[in-house]
Amino acid sequence: MQMREVYAEALGELMERDERVVLLDADLGKASGTLGLRKRFPERIFDCGVAEQNMASIAAGLASYGFKPWIESFTPFASRRICDQIAISICYAGMNVKIMGSDPGITAELNGGTHMSMEDIGVLRSIPGIVIFEPVDAAQLRAAMPVLDAWEGPVYLRLARGEQPTVFPEDYKFDLFRADILREGSDLSIFVSGIQTRDCLDAAAELKKDGISCEVVNVHTIKPIDRETVIASARKTGTVLTVENHNVIGGLHSAVLEALALERIPVRAVGVEDRFGEVGKLPYLREAMGLTKEHIIAAAKEAVRTK
Amino acid sequence: MDQNLKSVARDIRCDVIHAIGHLGVGHIGGCLSVVELLTVLYFEAMRIDPKNPKLEGRDRFICSKGHAGPAVYATLANRGYFEKDMLLTLNQGGTNLPSHCDMNRTPGVDMTTGSLGQGFSCAVGAALGSKLAKDGATVYTLIGDGESQEGQIWEAAMFAAAKGLDNLIGFTDYNKLQIDGTVAEVNDVAPLNEKWAAFGWNVLEAADGNDIAQVSDAVRRAKANRGSGKPTMVILHTKKGCGMKWAEDLGPANHNVKVPADVAEAAICALREEAL
Numbered sequence: 332m333q334m335r336e337v338y339a340e341a342l343g344e345l346m347e348r349d350e351r352v353v354l355l356d357a358d359l360g361k362a363s364g365t366l367g368l369r370k371r372f373p374e375r376i377f378d379c380g381v382a383e384q385n386m387a388s389i390a391a392g393l394a395s396y397g398f399k400p401w402i403e404s405f406t407p408f409a410s411r412r413i414c415d416q417i418a419i420s421i422c423y424a425g426m427n428v429k430i431m432g433s434d435p436g437i438t439a440e441l442n443g444g445t446h447m448s449m450e451d452i453g454v455l456r457s458i459p460g461i462v463i464f465e466p467v468d469a470a471q472l473r474a475a476m477p478v479l480d481a482w483e484g485p486v487y488l489r490l491a492r493g494e495q496p497t498v499f500p501e502d503y504k505f506d507l508f509r510a511d512i513l514r515e516g517s518d519l520s521i522f523v524s525g526i527q528t529r530d531c532l533d534a535a536a537e538l539k540k541d542g543i544s545c546e547v548v549n550v551h552t553i554k555p556i557d558r559e560t561v562i563a564s565a566r567k568t569g570t571v572l573t574v575e576n577h578n579v580i581g582g583l584h585s586a587v588l589e590a591l592a593l594e595r596i597p598v599r600a601v602g603v604e605d606r607f608g609e610v611g612k613l614p615y616l617r618e619a620m621g622l623t624k625e626h627i628i629a630a631a632k633e634a635v636r637t638k
Numbered sequence: 639m640d641q642n643l644k645s646v647a648r649d650i651r652c653d654v655i656h657a658i659g660h661l662g663v664g665h666i667g668g669c670l671s672v673v674e675l676l677t678v679l680y681f682e683a684m685r686i687d688p689k690n691p692k693l694e695g696r697d698r699f700i701c702s703k704g705h706a707g708p709a710v711y712a713t714l715a716n717r718g719y720f721e722k723d724m725l726l727t728l729n730q731g732g733t734n735l736p737s738h739c740d741m742n743r744t745p746g747v748d749m750t751t752g753s754l755g756q757g758f759s760c761a762v763g764a765a766l767g768s769k770l771a772k773d774g775a776t777v778y779t780l781i782g783d784g785e786s787q788e789g790q791i792w793e794a795a796m797f798a799a800a801k802g803l804d805n806l807i808g809f810t811d812y813n814k815l816q817i818d819g820t821v822a823e824v825n826d827v828a829p830l831n832e833k834w835a836a837f838g839w840n841v842l843e844a845a846d847g848n849d850i851a852q853v854s855d856a857v858r859r860a861k862a863n864r865g866s867g868k869p870t871m872v873i874l875h876t877k878k879g880c881g882m883k884w885a886e887d888l889g890p891a892n893h894n895v896k897v898p899a900d901v902a903e904a905a906i907c908a909l910r911e912e913a914l
Binding site: 392425 | 765
Protein backbone atom coordinates (compact mmCIF):
# COMPACT_ATOMS: atom_id res chain seq x y z
CA MET A 332 0.00 0.00 0.00
CA GLN A 333 1.32 3.43 -0.88
CA MET A 334 2.25 5.65 2.03
CA ARG A 335 -0.07 8.39 0.79
CA GLU A 336 -2.95 5.91 0.85
CA VAL A 337 -2.15 5.01 4.43
CA TYR A 338 -1.93 8.72 5.28
CA ALA A 339 -5.25 9.55 3.59
CA GLU A 340 -7.01 6.58 5.16
CA ALA A 341 -5.76 7.50 8.62
CA LEU A 342 -6.62 11.17 8.12
CA GLY A 343 -10.12 10.13 7.06
CA GLU A 344 -10.48 8.21 10.31
CA LEU A 345 -9.33 11.24 12.30
CA MET A 346 -11.82 13.46 10.46
CA GLU A 347 -14.57 10.93 11.03
CA ARG A 348 -13.83 10.87 14.75
CA ASP A 349 -13.28 14.57 15.37
CA GLU A 350 -15.13 17.39 13.61
CA ARG A 351 -12.37 19.80 14.49
CA VAL A 352 -9.93 18.10 12.11
CA VAL A 353 -9.78 20.03 8.83
CA LEU A 354 -7.52 19.70 5.80
CA LEU A 355 -6.05 22.34 3.52
CA ASP A 356 -4.01 21.79 0.44
CA ALA A 357 -2.43 23.86 -2.29
CA ASP A 358 -3.53 22.17 -5.49
CA LEU A 359 -1.83 18.92 -4.55
CA GLY A 360 -4.73 16.97 -3.09
CA LYS A 361 -4.32 14.40 -5.84
CA ALA A 362 -0.59 13.93 -5.27
CA SER A 363 -1.18 13.73 -1.52
CA GLY A 364 -3.78 11.02 -1.98
CA THR A 365 -6.51 13.00 -0.23
CA LEU A 366 -8.72 13.87 -3.19
CA GLY A 367 -11.08 11.04 -2.21
CA LEU A 368 -11.63 12.59 1.21
CA ARG A 369 -13.18 15.70 -0.31
CA LYS A 370 -16.37 13.85 -1.15
CA ARG A 371 -16.67 12.56 2.41
CA PHE A 372 -15.88 15.85 4.12
CA PRO A 373 -16.74 18.59 1.61
CA GLU A 374 -17.15 21.25 4.30
CA ARG A 375 -13.86 20.55 6.05
CA ILE A 376 -11.41 20.34 3.16
CA PHE A 377 -10.18 23.52 1.48
CA ASP A 378 -8.09 23.78 -1.62
CA CYS A 379 -6.17 27.03 -1.32
CA GLY A 380 -4.87 26.81 -4.86
CA VAL A 381 -1.22 27.44 -5.56
CA ALA A 382 -0.65 29.67 -2.53
CA GLU A 383 1.21 27.77 0.18
CA GLN A 384 2.00 30.78 2.36
CA ASN A 385 -1.65 31.73 2.56
CA MET A 386 -2.51 28.10 3.30
CA ALA A 387 -0.13 27.96 6.27
CA SER A 388 -1.42 31.17 7.85
CA ILE A 389 -5.08 30.30 7.18
CA ALA A 390 -4.42 27.05 9.02
CA ALA A 391 -3.06 29.05 11.94
CA GLY A 392 -6.22 31.19 11.91
CA LEU A 393 -8.36 28.05 11.95
CA ALA A 394 -6.27 26.66 14.81
CA SER A 395 -6.79 29.90 16.73
CA TYR A 396 -10.49 29.12 16.37
CA GLY A 397 -10.05 25.68 17.95
CA PHE A 398 -9.82 23.63 14.77
CA LYS A 399 -7.08 21.05 14.15
CA PRO A 400 -5.84 21.77 10.63
CA TRP A 401 -3.57 19.63 8.50
CA ILE A 402 -1.86 21.28 5.55
CA GLU A 403 -0.12 19.44 2.76
CA SER A 404 2.19 20.05 -0.18
CA PHE A 405 5.47 18.75 -1.55
CA THR A 406 8.31 18.97 1.00
CA PRO A 407 10.10 22.01 -0.52
CA PHE A 408 6.86 24.00 -0.54
CA ALA A 409 5.79 22.70 2.87
CA SER A 410 9.10 23.83 4.41
CA ARG A 411 11.46 26.31 2.77
CA ARG A 412 8.73 28.11 0.81
CA ILE A 413 6.62 28.70 3.93
CA CYS A 414 9.38 28.81 6.49
CA ASP A 415 8.34 32.20 7.89
CA GLN A 416 4.66 31.25 8.05
CA ILE A 417 5.57 28.06 9.91
CA ALA A 418 7.87 30.02 12.22
CA ILE A 419 5.52 32.91 13.02
CA SER A 420 1.87 32.08 12.22
CA ILE A 421 2.20 28.50 13.47
CA CYS A 422 5.12 27.90 15.87
CA TYR A 423 5.63 31.33 17.47
CA ALA A 424 1.88 31.65 17.91
CA GLY A 425 1.81 28.10 19.32
CA MET A 426 -0.83 26.90 16.87
CA ASN A 427 -1.76 23.24 16.59
CA VAL A 428 -1.16 22.73 12.87
CA LYS A 429 0.09 19.52 11.25
CA ILE A 430 2.20 19.93 8.12
CA MET A 431 2.48 17.05 5.69
CA GLY A 432 5.31 17.34 3.19
CA SER A 433 5.39 14.61 0.58
CA ASP A 434 8.15 13.43 -1.76
CA PRO A 435 11.20 14.26 0.37
CA GLY A 436 14.69 14.31 -1.09
CA ILE A 437 15.34 11.93 -3.96
CA THR A 438 11.79 10.55 -3.90
CA ALA A 439 10.77 13.64 -5.91
CA GLU A 440 12.40 11.75 -8.81
CA LEU A 441 11.18 13.15 -12.15
CA ASN A 442 10.16 16.51 -10.69
CA GLY A 443 13.87 17.13 -10.36
CA GLY A 444 16.06 19.60 -8.50
CA THR A 445 13.49 22.33 -7.91
CA HIS A 446 11.19 19.91 -6.11
CA MET A 447 13.88 17.86 -4.40
CA SER A 448 14.14 19.00 -0.79
CA MET A 449 17.52 18.10 0.59
CA GLU A 450 17.14 20.83 3.22
CA ASP A 451 13.60 20.72 4.60
CA ILE A 452 14.56 19.20 7.96
CA GLY A 453 17.41 21.70 8.26
CA VAL A 454 15.10 24.61 7.44
CA LEU A 455 12.54 23.61 10.05
CA ARG A 456 14.68 22.07 12.77
CA SER A 457 15.86 25.39 14.21
CA ILE A 458 12.29 26.64 14.72
CA PRO A 459 11.35 26.19 18.38
CA GLY A 460 8.38 23.99 19.19
CA ILE A 461 8.09 21.97 15.98
CA VAL A 462 8.18 18.18 15.98
CA ILE A 463 9.76 16.59 12.89
CA PHE A 464 8.72 13.03 12.12
CA GLU A 465 9.69 10.85 9.16
CA PRO A 466 7.95 7.48 8.93
CA VAL A 467 9.55 4.34 7.54
CA ASP A 468 6.67 2.17 6.43
CA ALA A 469 2.90 1.73 6.44
CA ALA A 470 2.70 0.16 9.89
CA GLN A 471 4.70 2.95 11.48
CA LEU A 472 2.70 5.67 9.73
CA ARG A 473 -0.59 4.01 10.64
CA ALA A 474 0.47 3.80 14.29
CA ALA A 475 1.74 7.38 14.24
CA MET A 476 -1.24 9.25 12.77
CA PRO A 477 -3.46 9.19 15.89
CA VAL A 478 -0.42 10.09 18.00
CA LEU A 479 0.35 13.10 15.82
CA ASP A 480 -3.29 14.13 16.06
CA ALA A 481 -3.23 13.85 19.85
CA TRP A 482 -0.03 15.90 20.13
CA GLU A 483 -1.19 19.50 20.70
CA GLY A 484 1.40 21.36 18.71
CA PRO A 485 2.97 21.75 15.29
CA VAL A 486 4.32 18.63 13.59
CA TYR A 487 6.08 18.23 10.26
CA LEU A 488 5.36 14.84 8.70
CA ARG A 489 7.99 14.03 6.06
CA LEU A 490 6.28 11.50 3.87
CA ALA A 491 7.65 9.44 1.00
CA ARG A 492 4.40 8.93 -0.86
CA GLY A 493 5.10 5.59 -2.57
CA GLU A 494 4.97 2.06 -1.22
CA GLN A 495 7.80 1.35 1.22
CA PRO A 496 9.37 -1.96 2.21
CA THR A 497 8.02 -3.37 5.43
CA VAL A 498 10.12 -2.88 8.54
CA PHE A 499 7.63 -2.82 11.41
CA PRO A 500 5.06 -5.46 12.38
CA GLU A 501 1.38 -4.51 12.26
CA ASP A 502 1.14 -4.62 16.08
CA TYR A 503 4.06 -2.19 16.44
CA LYS A 504 3.85 0.00 19.55
CA PHE A 505 4.77 3.52 18.49
CA ASP A 506 6.21 6.20 20.74
CA LEU A 507 6.65 9.56 18.97
CA PHE A 508 9.58 10.53 21.17
CA ARG A 509 11.35 7.19 21.44
CA ALA A 510 13.68 5.91 18.71
CA ASP A 511 13.26 2.23 17.79
CA ILE A 512 16.17 -0.17 18.11
CA LEU A 513 15.55 -2.48 15.15
CA ARG A 514 18.62 -4.63 15.58
CA GLU A 515 21.04 -4.84 18.46
CA GLY A 516 24.77 -4.82 17.85
CA SER A 517 28.10 -4.06 19.44
CA ASP A 518 30.55 -2.67 16.84
CA LEU A 519 28.68 0.23 15.25
CA SER A 520 25.48 2.23 15.69
CA ILE A 521 23.56 3.10 12.54
CA PHE A 522 20.99 5.87 13.03
CA VAL A 523 18.55 6.10 10.15
CA SER A 524 15.21 7.67 9.28
CA GLY A 525 12.84 7.22 6.37
CA ILE A 526 13.36 5.37 3.13
CA GLN A 527 16.81 3.92 3.86
CA THR A 528 15.82 2.01 6.98
CA ARG A 529 15.30 -1.30 5.17
CA ASP A 530 18.65 -0.80 3.40
CA CYS A 531 20.36 -0.35 6.75
CA LEU A 532 18.89 -3.59 8.06
CA ASP A 533 19.97 -5.43 4.91
CA ALA A 534 23.42 -3.85 5.16
CA ALA A 535 23.65 -4.93 8.81
CA ALA A 536 22.80 -8.52 7.81
CA GLU A 537 25.58 -8.50 5.21
CA LEU A 538 28.08 -6.88 7.55
CA LYS A 539 27.37 -9.61 10.07
CA LYS A 540 28.88 -12.07 7.61
CA ASP A 541 32.08 -10.01 7.73
CA GLY A 542 32.02 -10.18 11.49
CA ILE A 543 30.73 -6.66 12.03
CA SER A 544 27.88 -6.34 14.53
CA CYS A 545 25.66 -3.32 13.75
CA GLU A 546 23.04 -1.81 15.96
CA VAL A 547 20.34 -0.27 13.73
CA VAL A 548 18.22 2.45 15.29
CA ASN A 549 15.31 4.10 13.51
CA VAL A 550 15.30 7.75 14.56
CA HIS A 551 11.83 8.44 13.19
CA THR A 552 11.55 11.68 15.11
CA ILE A 553 14.44 13.95 14.21
CA LYS A 554 13.19 16.70 16.48
CA PRO A 555 13.14 16.38 19.40
CA ILE A 556 15.71 13.63 18.93
CA ASP A 557 15.68 10.79 21.47
CA ARG A 558 19.00 11.74 23.06
CA GLU A 559 18.83 8.97 25.61
CA THR A 560 18.62 6.14 23.06
CA VAL A 561 21.14 7.79 20.73
CA ILE A 562 23.71 8.38 23.45
CA ALA A 563 23.25 4.94 25.01
CA SER A 564 23.71 3.17 21.70
CA ALA A 565 26.71 5.29 20.72
CA ARG A 566 28.40 4.65 24.07
CA LYS A 567 27.80 0.94 23.71
CA THR A 568 29.28 0.59 20.21
CA GLY A 569 31.78 3.46 20.22
CA THR A 570 31.25 4.57 16.63
CA VAL A 571 28.30 5.94 14.69
CA LEU A 572 26.97 6.15 11.15
CA THR A 573 23.98 8.30 10.23
CA VAL A 574 21.97 7.52 7.10
CA GLU A 575 19.49 9.96 5.59
CA ASN A 576 17.78 11.11 2.41
CA HIS A 577 18.71 14.74 3.15
CA ASN A 578 21.68 17.05 3.13
CA VAL A 579 24.24 15.94 5.74
CA ILE A 580 24.06 19.56 6.92
CA GLY A 581 21.01 20.32 9.03
CA GLY A 582 19.23 16.97 9.15
CA LEU A 583 19.61 13.71 11.06
CA HIS A 584 23.42 13.78 10.91
CA SER A 585 23.48 17.22 12.50
CA ALA A 586 20.89 16.25 15.11
CA VAL A 587 22.92 13.17 16.09
CA LEU A 588 26.14 15.23 16.23
CA GLU A 589 24.44 17.69 18.56
CA ALA A 590 23.25 14.87 20.80
CA LEU A 591 26.75 13.37 20.89
CA ALA A 592 28.69 16.63 21.14
CA LEU A 593 30.21 15.79 24.52
CA GLU A 594 30.77 12.10 23.84
CA ARG A 595 34.09 11.91 21.92
CA ILE A 596 32.58 9.34 19.58
CA PRO A 597 33.22 9.52 15.81
CA VAL A 598 30.11 10.04 13.66
CA ARG A 599 30.14 9.34 9.92
CA ALA A 600 27.43 10.12 7.42
CA VAL A 601 25.73 8.60 4.43
CA GLY A 602 23.61 11.40 3.06
CA VAL A 603 23.50 14.08 0.42
CA GLU A 604 26.85 15.87 0.45
CA ASP A 605 25.68 19.49 0.36
CA ARG A 606 24.42 19.53 -3.19
CA PHE A 607 21.13 20.12 -4.97
CA GLY A 608 19.05 17.33 -6.37
CA GLU A 609 18.53 16.56 -10.03
CA VAL A 610 16.03 14.78 -12.19
CA GLY A 611 16.07 10.98 -12.41
CA LYS A 612 14.57 7.72 -11.19
CA LEU A 613 15.35 6.41 -7.73
CA PRO A 614 18.07 3.89 -8.67
CA TYR A 615 19.97 6.59 -10.55
CA LEU A 616 19.50 9.14 -7.77
CA ARG A 617 20.54 6.73 -5.02
CA GLU A 618 23.74 6.09 -6.92
CA ALA A 619 24.34 9.74 -7.87
CA MET A 620 23.81 10.98 -4.30
CA GLY A 621 25.74 8.14 -2.66
CA LEU A 622 22.74 6.70 -0.85
CA THR A 623 22.80 3.01 -1.84
CA LYS A 624 23.10 0.00 0.44
CA GLU A 625 26.67 -0.40 -0.86
CA HIS A 626 27.50 3.14 0.28
CA ILE A 627 26.14 2.25 3.70
CA ILE A 628 28.22 -0.93 3.88
CA ALA A 629 31.40 0.87 2.78
CA ALA A 630 30.90 3.66 5.31
CA ALA A 631 30.15 1.14 8.06
CA LYS A 632 33.33 -0.81 7.34
CA GLU A 633 35.37 2.38 7.33
CA ALA A 634 33.82 3.43 10.63
CA VAL A 635 34.69 0.13 12.29
CA ARG A 636 38.18 -0.03 10.71
CA THR A 637 39.17 3.41 12.03
CA LYS A 638 37.51 3.00 15.41
CA MET B 639 -22.23 58.45 21.60
CA ASP B 640 -20.09 60.18 18.99
CA GLN B 641 -18.84 62.70 21.57
CA ASN B 642 -18.22 59.87 23.97
CA LEU B 643 -16.25 57.87 21.39
CA LYS B 644 -14.19 60.96 20.59
CA SER B 645 -13.30 61.27 24.22
CA VAL B 646 -12.39 57.56 24.41
CA ALA B 647 -10.21 57.94 21.33
CA ARG B 648 -8.46 60.88 22.97
CA ASP B 649 -7.77 58.80 26.09
CA ILE B 650 -6.41 55.94 23.99
CA ARG B 651 -4.23 58.33 21.98
CA CYS B 652 -2.84 59.86 25.17
CA ASP B 653 -2.13 56.41 26.58
CA VAL B 654 -0.29 55.36 23.42
CA ILE B 655 1.88 58.48 23.50
CA HIS B 656 2.49 58.06 27.22
CA ALA B 657 3.51 54.40 26.92
CA ILE B 658 5.85 54.99 23.96
CA GLY B 659 7.19 58.20 25.52
CA HIS B 660 7.85 56.33 28.76
CA LEU B 661 9.88 53.74 26.84
CA GLY B 662 11.47 56.41 24.62
CA VAL B 663 10.99 54.64 21.31
CA GLY B 664 8.25 52.96 19.30
CA HIS B 665 6.00 52.73 16.26
CA ILE B 666 4.22 55.93 17.15
CA GLY B 667 3.00 56.91 13.67
CA GLY B 668 1.26 53.70 12.68
CA CYS B 669 -0.27 53.44 16.16
CA LEU B 670 -1.78 56.91 16.20
CA SER B 671 -3.24 56.57 12.70
CA VAL B 672 -5.52 53.68 13.76
CA VAL B 673 -6.83 54.95 17.11
CA GLU B 674 -10.26 55.93 15.75
CA LEU B 675 -10.73 52.51 14.13
CA LEU B 676 -9.79 50.68 17.33
CA THR B 677 -12.13 52.91 19.32
CA VAL B 678 -15.08 52.23 17.04
CA LEU B 679 -14.38 48.48 16.95
CA TYR B 680 -13.85 47.90 20.68
CA PHE B 681 -16.33 50.48 22.03
CA GLU B 682 -19.12 50.20 19.48
CA ALA B 683 -18.98 47.45 16.89
CA MET B 684 -17.58 44.27 18.40
CA ARG B 685 -19.38 41.62 20.40
CA ILE B 686 -16.82 41.02 23.13
CA ASP B 687 -16.51 40.64 26.88
CA PRO B 688 -13.41 42.17 28.51
CA LYS B 689 -14.01 39.99 31.56
CA ASN B 690 -14.02 36.90 29.37
CA PRO B 691 -11.48 37.56 26.60
CA LYS B 692 -11.86 34.04 25.20
CA LEU B 693 -15.67 34.21 25.01
CA GLU B 694 -16.90 31.65 22.50
CA GLY B 695 -18.52 33.16 19.44
CA ARG B 696 -17.01 36.59 20.12
CA ASP B 697 -16.12 38.92 17.31
CA ARG B 698 -12.40 38.95 16.66
CA PHE B 699 -9.90 41.58 15.71
CA ILE B 700 -6.60 40.60 14.13
CA CYS B 701 -4.10 43.40 13.83
CA SER B 702 -2.09 42.17 10.87
CA LYS B 703 0.06 45.28 11.01
CA GLY B 704 1.37 43.89 14.29
CA HIS B 705 3.52 46.95 15.01
CA ALA B 706 0.34 48.79 16.00
CA GLY B 707 0.43 46.62 19.12
CA PRO B 708 0.80 49.61 21.48
CA ALA B 709 -2.43 51.13 20.09
CA VAL B 710 -4.22 47.80 20.54
CA TYR B 711 -2.96 47.56 24.13
CA ALA B 712 -4.09 51.09 25.01
CA THR B 713 -7.51 50.28 23.56
CA LEU B 714 -7.77 47.00 25.47
CA ALA B 715 -6.74 48.71 28.73
CA ASN B 716 -9.32 51.45 28.23
CA ARG B 717 -11.92 48.78 27.48
CA GLY B 718 -11.13 47.04 30.76
CA TYR B 719 -9.18 43.95 29.65
CA PHE B 720 -6.37 44.83 32.06
CA GLU B 721 -5.16 47.67 34.27
CA LYS B 722 -3.77 50.77 32.60
CA ASP B 723 -0.61 50.53 34.74
CA MET B 724 0.40 47.59 32.60
CA LEU B 725 0.76 49.91 29.58
CA LEU B 726 4.00 51.28 31.02
CA THR B 727 5.56 47.81 30.82
CA LEU B 728 5.52 48.09 27.01
CA ASN B 729 8.59 46.37 25.54
CA GLN B 730 10.30 45.99 28.91
CA GLY B 731 11.94 42.59 29.36
CA GLY B 732 9.37 40.06 30.54
CA THR B 733 6.39 42.23 29.59
CA ASN B 734 3.05 40.93 28.39
CA LEU B 735 2.89 43.87 25.99
CA PRO B 736 5.54 43.23 23.32
CA SER B 737 6.09 45.58 20.36
CA HIS B 738 4.05 43.29 18.09
CA CYS B 739 0.79 41.57 19.06
CA ASP B 740 1.07 38.22 20.86
CA MET B 741 -2.08 36.23 21.63
CA ASN B 742 -0.27 34.13 24.20
CA ARG B 743 0.77 37.11 26.28
CA THR B 744 -1.92 39.77 26.14
CA PRO B 745 -5.53 39.26 27.24
CA GLY B 746 -7.83 40.26 24.40
CA VAL B 747 -5.32 39.81 21.58
CA ASP B 748 -6.82 37.31 19.13
CA MET B 749 -3.80 36.47 17.01
CA THR B 750 -0.02 36.74 17.07
CA THR B 751 1.19 39.03 14.30
CA GLY B 752 4.27 40.92 13.22
CA SER B 753 5.54 39.29 10.07
CA LEU B 754 3.59 41.39 7.59
CA GLY B 755 0.89 39.80 5.47
CA GLN B 756 0.45 36.75 7.68
CA GLY B 757 -2.12 38.14 10.11
CA PHE B 758 -4.42 38.88 7.22
CA SER B 759 -4.38 35.22 6.15
CA CYS B 760 -4.90 34.23 9.78
CA ALA B 761 -7.99 36.46 9.83
CA VAL B 762 -9.24 34.70 6.70
CA GLY B 763 -8.69 31.41 8.55
CA ALA B 764 -10.60 32.70 11.56
CA ALA B 765 -13.48 33.86 9.32
CA LEU B 766 -13.50 30.40 7.76
CA GLY B 767 -13.49 28.92 11.27
CA SER B 768 -16.46 31.05 12.25
CA LYS B 769 -18.38 29.87 9.19
CA LEU B 770 -17.56 26.25 10.07
CA ALA B 771 -18.53 26.77 13.70
CA LYS B 772 -21.68 28.63 12.59
CA ASP B 773 -21.28 31.04 15.51
CA GLY B 774 -22.30 34.18 13.62
CA ALA B 775 -19.15 36.08 14.59
CA THR B 776 -17.53 38.82 12.56
CA VAL B 777 -13.78 38.84 12.04
CA TYR B 778 -12.19 42.28 11.73
CA THR B 779 -8.64 42.72 10.53
CA LEU B 780 -6.34 45.66 9.92
CA ILE B 781 -3.52 45.83 7.38
CA GLY B 782 -1.08 48.60 6.54
CA ASP B 783 -0.68 50.25 3.17
CA GLY B 784 2.99 49.25 3.07
CA GLU B 785 1.92 45.79 4.19
CA SER B 786 -0.24 45.62 1.07
CA GLN B 787 2.98 45.19 -0.88
CA GLU B 788 3.25 41.66 0.55
CA GLY B 789 2.14 39.01 -1.93
CA GLN B 790 0.45 37.04 0.83
CA ILE B 791 -2.16 39.81 1.22
CA TRP B 792 -3.37 39.15 -2.30
CA GLU B 793 -3.28 35.38 -1.93
CA ALA B 794 -5.58 35.82 1.06
CA ALA B 795 -7.74 38.39 -0.75
CA MET B 796 -8.34 35.95 -3.60
CA PHE B 797 -9.16 33.06 -1.26
CA ALA B 798 -11.54 35.06 0.99
CA ALA B 799 -13.58 36.19 -2.00
CA ALA B 800 -13.56 32.74 -3.59
CA LYS B 801 -14.93 31.25 -0.38
CA GLY B 802 -17.54 33.99 0.04
CA LEU B 803 -16.36 35.09 3.49
CA ASP B 804 -18.86 37.88 4.09
CA ASN B 805 -18.15 37.68 7.83
CA LEU B 806 -14.73 39.19 7.22
CA ILE B 807 -14.19 42.94 7.34
CA GLY B 808 -10.75 44.28 6.52
CA PHE B 809 -9.37 47.78 7.01
CA THR B 810 -6.43 49.36 5.26
CA ASP B 811 -4.61 52.03 7.22
CA TYR B 812 -3.87 54.15 4.16
CA ASN B 813 -1.59 56.75 5.73
CA LYS B 814 0.56 56.76 2.59
CA LEU B 815 3.88 56.58 4.39
CA GLN B 816 6.28 53.72 4.96
CA ILE B 817 9.79 53.39 6.35
CA ASP B 818 11.82 54.36 3.30
CA GLY B 819 9.53 57.08 1.97
CA THR B 820 6.02 57.60 0.74
CA VAL B 821 4.17 54.48 -0.38
CA ALA B 822 3.85 56.05 -3.83
CA GLU B 823 7.63 56.47 -4.06
CA VAL B 824 8.61 53.10 -2.64
CA ASN B 825 6.24 50.75 -4.49
CA ASP B 826 2.87 52.28 -5.14
CA VAL B 827 -0.15 50.26 -4.05
CA ALA B 828 -2.68 52.61 -5.69
CA PRO B 829 -5.39 52.34 -6.79
CA LEU B 830 -6.37 50.32 -3.74
CA ASN B 831 -10.13 50.42 -4.14
CA GLU B 832 -9.96 49.14 -7.71
CA LYS B 833 -7.58 46.38 -6.64
CA TRP B 834 -9.86 45.14 -3.88
CA ALA B 835 -12.91 45.38 -6.10
CA ALA B 836 -11.11 43.41 -8.80
CA PHE B 837 -10.33 40.74 -6.20
CA GLY B 838 -14.05 40.37 -5.56
CA TRP B 839 -14.44 42.40 -2.37
CA ASN B 840 -16.99 45.01 -1.40
CA VAL B 841 -15.02 48.23 -1.03
CA LEU B 842 -15.82 51.15 1.25
CA GLU B 843 -13.80 54.25 1.92
CA ALA B 844 -13.52 56.74 4.74
CA ALA B 845 -12.13 59.98 3.36
CA ASP B 846 -10.95 60.82 6.87
CA GLY B 847 -10.08 57.62 8.67
CA ASN B 848 -9.32 59.62 11.79
CA ASP B 849 -12.85 60.96 12.03
CA ILE B 850 -14.91 58.89 14.46
CA ALA B 851 -18.22 59.53 12.69
CA GLN B 852 -16.85 58.50 9.30
CA VAL B 853 -15.21 55.36 10.67
CA SER B 854 -18.30 54.41 12.63
CA ASP B 855 -20.46 54.87 9.55
CA ALA B 856 -18.07 52.78 7.41
CA VAL B 857 -18.07 49.95 9.95
CA ARG B 858 -21.86 50.02 10.10
CA ARG B 859 -22.09 49.80 6.32
CA ALA B 860 -19.48 47.05 6.22
CA LYS B 861 -21.46 44.98 8.72
CA ALA B 862 -24.55 45.40 6.56
CA ASN B 863 -22.70 43.55 3.79
CA ARG B 864 -23.15 40.26 5.60
CA GLY B 865 -25.23 38.14 3.29
CA SER B 866 -23.60 39.65 0.21
CA GLY B 867 -21.36 36.61 -0.17
CA LYS B 868 -18.34 38.89 -0.36
CA PRO B 869 -15.81 40.13 2.19
CA THR B 870 -15.53 43.88 2.68
CA MET B 871 -12.45 46.09 2.64
CA VAL B 872 -12.65 49.57 4.17
CA ILE B 873 -9.94 51.93 2.96
CA LEU B 874 -9.23 54.39 5.75
CA HIS B 875 -7.44 57.51 4.55
CA THR B 876 -5.51 58.31 7.70
CA LYS B 877 -2.69 60.50 8.92
CA LYS B 878 0.40 58.75 10.24
CA GLY B 879 1.06 60.11 13.72
CA CYS B 880 -2.41 61.64 13.84
CA GLY B 881 -3.05 63.86 16.88
CA MET B 882 0.64 64.38 17.70
CA LYS B 883 1.92 67.24 15.60
CA TRP B 884 5.57 66.40 16.31
CA ALA B 885 5.06 62.92 14.86
CA GLU B 886 2.92 64.09 11.94
CA ASP B 887 5.67 66.52 10.93
CA LEU B 888 8.30 63.76 10.79
CA GLY B 889 6.83 62.41 7.55
CA PRO B 890 8.21 59.00 6.54
CA ALA B 891 10.68 59.17 9.47
CA ASN B 892 7.64 58.70 11.65
CA HIS B 893 7.74 54.89 11.81
CA ASN B 894 9.76 53.32 14.60
CA VAL B 895 11.24 56.42 16.15
CA LYS B 896 12.76 57.79 19.33
CA VAL B 897 10.14 59.73 21.24
CA PRO B 898 11.59 61.92 24.03
CA ALA B 899 9.47 61.88 27.20
CA ASP B 900 9.08 65.68 27.24
CA VAL B 901 7.82 65.66 23.64
CA ALA B 902 5.35 62.94 24.59
CA GLU B 903 4.12 64.82 27.63
CA ALA B 904 3.74 68.05 25.65
CA ALA B 905 1.65 66.20 23.07
CA ILE B 906 -0.57 64.75 25.79
CA CYS B 907 -1.03 68.22 27.31
CA ALA B 908 -2.01 69.59 23.91
CA LEU B 909 -4.60 66.82 23.47
CA ARG B 910 -6.00 67.43 26.95
CA GLU B 911 -6.25 71.19 26.33
CA GLU B 912 -8.02 70.57 23.05
CA ALA B 913 -10.65 68.67 24.99
CA LEU B 914 -11.41 71.58 27.31
